[in-house]
Amino acid sequence: MGDAEDNAVDVEVLVIGAGVTGLYQLYRAREDGFSTVLLEAGDGVGGTWYWNRYPEARFDSESYTYAYVFSKELFNEWEWSELFAGQPEIERYFQRFVEMFDLAPLIRFGTKVTSVEWCAEDSTWTVSAADGRRWRARFVVAATGMLSAPYFPDVVGRDDFTGASHHTGLWPAEGVDVTGKRVAVIGTGSSGVQVIPPIAAEAAELVVYQRTPNWCTPLNNQALSAERQQELRDDFEHIRQTLNTSATGFMVPPPERLSSEDSPEERQAFYETMWNSPGFAKLLSNYKDLLSDATINREWCDFIAAKVRAIVADPATADRLIPTDHRYGEKRPPFVTGYYEVFNEPNVSLVSLEETPITAITATGIETTDGHREFDVIVWATGFDYGTGQLRRLGVRGVDGVRLEDHWADGPLTHLGVQSSGFPNFFFPGGPHGASANVPRYNTDQADYIADLLVAMREQGLDVVEVPSDLEASFTAMIDQLSRHVPFTKISYFFGSNIPGKPVKNLLNPGGRPMLFTFIDDLRNEGYASLKLSSSKDAES
Ligand code: N01
Numbered sequence: 001m002g003d004a005e006d007n008a009v010d011v012e013v014l015v016i017g018a019g020v021t022g023l024y025q026l027y028r029a030r031e032d033g034f035s036t037v038l039l040e041a042g043d044g045v046g047g048t049w050y051w052n053r054y055p056e057a058r059f060d061s062e063s064y065t066y067a068y069v070f071s072k073e074l075f076n077e078w079e080w081s082e083l084f085a086g087q088p089e090i091e092r093y094f095q096r097f098v099e100m101f102d103l104a105p106l107i108r109f110g111t112k113v114t115s116v117e118w119c120a121e122d123s124t125w126t127v128s129a130a131d132g133r134r135w136r137a138r139f140v141v142a143a144t145g146m147l148s149a150p151y152f153p154d155v156v157g158r159d160d161f162t163g164a165s166h167h168t169g170l171w172p173a174e175g176v177d178v179t180g181k182r183v184a185v186i187g188t189g190s191s192g193v194q195v196i197p198p199i200a201a202e203a204a205e206l207v208v209y210q211r212t213p214n215w216c217t218p219l220n221n222q223a224l225s226a227e228r229q230q231e232l233r234d235d236f237e238h239i240r241q242t243l244n245t246s247a248t249g250f251m252v253p254p255p256e257r258l259s260s261e262d263s264p265e266e267r268q269a270f271y272e273t274m275w276n277s278p279g280f281a282k283l284l285s286n287y288k289d290l291l292s293d294a295t296i297n298r299e300w301c302d303f304i305a306a307k308v309r310a311i312v313a314d315p316a317t318a319d320r321l322i323p324t325d326h327r328y329g330e331k332r333p334p335f336v337t338g339y340y341e342v343f344n345e346p347n348v349s350l351v352s353l354e355e356t357p358i359t360a361i362t363a364t365g366i367e368t369t370d371g372h373r374e375f376d377v378i379v380w381a382t383g384f385d386y387g388t389g390q391l392r393r394l395g396v397r398g399v400d401g402v403r404l405e406d407h408w409a410d411g412p413l414t415h416l417g418v419q420s421s422g423f424p425n426f427f428f429p430g431g432p433h434g435a436s437a438n439v440p441r442y443n444t445d446q447a448d449y450i451a452d453l454l455v456a457m458r459e460q461g462l463d464v465v466e467v468p469s470d471l472e473a474s475f476t477a478m479i480d481q482l483s484r485h486v487p488f489t490k491i492s493y494f495f496g497s498n499i500p501g502k503p504v505k506n507l508l509n510p511g512g513r514p515m516l517f518t519f520i521d522d523l524r525n526e527g528y529a530s531l532k533l534s535s536s537k538d539a540e541s
């Protein structure tokens with residue numbers, strides 16, 4: 001690589017982001033013998049589990065299905081205390097991973113990347129941080145996360161509020177004291193419905209500002225006993241095999257029955273079993289035709305609605321908590337613990353923003369068309385600029401200075417959800433056209449693909465990989481084509497529709513893991529011939 005007269009540090013593989021994907025990519029790069037460094041804006045590891053440290057932030061994938069499974073030693077050593085672990089335990093897990101594999105010397109914390117610029121002369125990327133440090137990297141892997149650019153609605157007066165104001169995705173490390181305070185939570189997605197019960201338990205008054213409700217069902221968390229821990233260890237090879245190969249990346253058994261195989265009474269009993277099952281089982285182990293048969297989906301929704309009405313004492317509040325704009329599975333369903341129950345507490349009330357929209361945030365509170373209320377704390381549980389949010393803000397400038405955000409002006413264009421044309425040697429596992437599966441499983445599939453590709457190139461004496469534009473076009477067209485048949489509808493943030501002005505395009509790969517595996521296998525078998533591989537020495541000569 002070129003001279004370091006500009007004080008840039010030379011490195012072969014530069015990873016951005018110390019979340020589940022970036023840490024694994026760093027590990028692979030080091031194991032594969034590349035010089036490598038990881039730049040992280042925060043002061044600790046965990047990515048989404050570093051930033052989302054609000055009370056009761058926790059997994060809704062079973063803990064051991066989210067964890068790394070490449071290392072039996074780590075799997076055996078780590079004891080998850082709960083089926084769905086909470087944020088502090090998850091953060092500790094990633095710290096232990098870094099410690100066990102001695103990755104800390106390779107991580108630069110407090111390093112906010114501000115630009116990533118391609119230099120055609122020597123086929124390297126110059127990566128700059130906010131404090132002026134620079135690196136010159138052969139390969140850049142931007143593992144910046146899909147839920148990492150917090151979204152604040154553009155509400156009049158948002159900055160005028162003089163009390164404490166926090167987004168769930170940027171929760172302060174020192175916590176937020178809500179004891180005896182008047183608190184507003186805006187937003188009732190997965191984050192909102194997790195943070196509402198613990199706040200309700202501490203606050204003098206909690207007002208939940210809900211735009212539209214979700215189909216929430218119980219998480220059904222439980223402690224993992226010593227016996228269960230041992231069973232998991234004994235079952236490691238099976239767990240690893242299933243998590244590495246299954247379509248969903250979960251251990252949850254797939255659906256067994258069509259709804260038509262059961263009588264109406266049997267279906268109600270089955271729904272009760274589903275209601276009492278852990279996490280995503282309600283989606284993944286439900287009737288085979290749950291998402292394809294509108295009548296059955298309605299029946300399951302009616303079952304949930306009846307549960308809500310049985311839990312929530314005030315019928316008008318219960319009605320407001322029951323969705324009317326989407327069926328089950330058309331948006332990513334949240335899983336809850338004691339959520340509906342809090343609306344029976346005297347200090348908790350619900351405001352429907354469909355009935356009385358917010359008109360302004362003031363210095364002292366929130367004004368809706370129904371009047372003004374004063375608060376000490378406002379919690380913004382208003383979600384994220386999914387998939388492309390962080391990548392579009394990274395200052396990526398490819399061949400001829402083309403900006404990634406311009407290349408994606410009408411929606412992301414990708415190959416395998418890991419590369420874009422005109423951005424050689426730039427990868428974004430966990431970015432757009434990514435996981436419709438258990439996220440760490442899908443993202444580490446992509447990280448392995450990238451790592452294997454770099455090794456294969458090195459073996460051939462090559463070090464530059466570009467995606468031909470026709471390959472990117474055909475992959476993106478296939479995503480758009482398959483998107484006509486997905487359960488998630490355009491009101492889901494998976495289509496970007498929660499962000500004003502964002503192109504409404506599917507940000508997931510509807511073909512999921514099976515399709516990803518097929519593409520990767522084909523590329524591997526053909527020696528990556530569909531990609532444009534070359535040597536940086538050719539560019540220099
Ligand atoms: O974000 P969301 P999230 N005025 O976009 C509302 C993962 N996650 O942070 O539905 C008022 O789902 C918006 O209303 P509406 C998980 O993948 C996992 O909660 O658009 N309200 C909605 O209620 C999840 O899906 C866990 O009508 C406004 C909320 O804000 C993803 O993160 C836990 C508004 C945003 O909900 C995102 O969840 C937490 C406005 N202008 C999160 N704009 C686990 O358990 C938006 N809203 C692992």
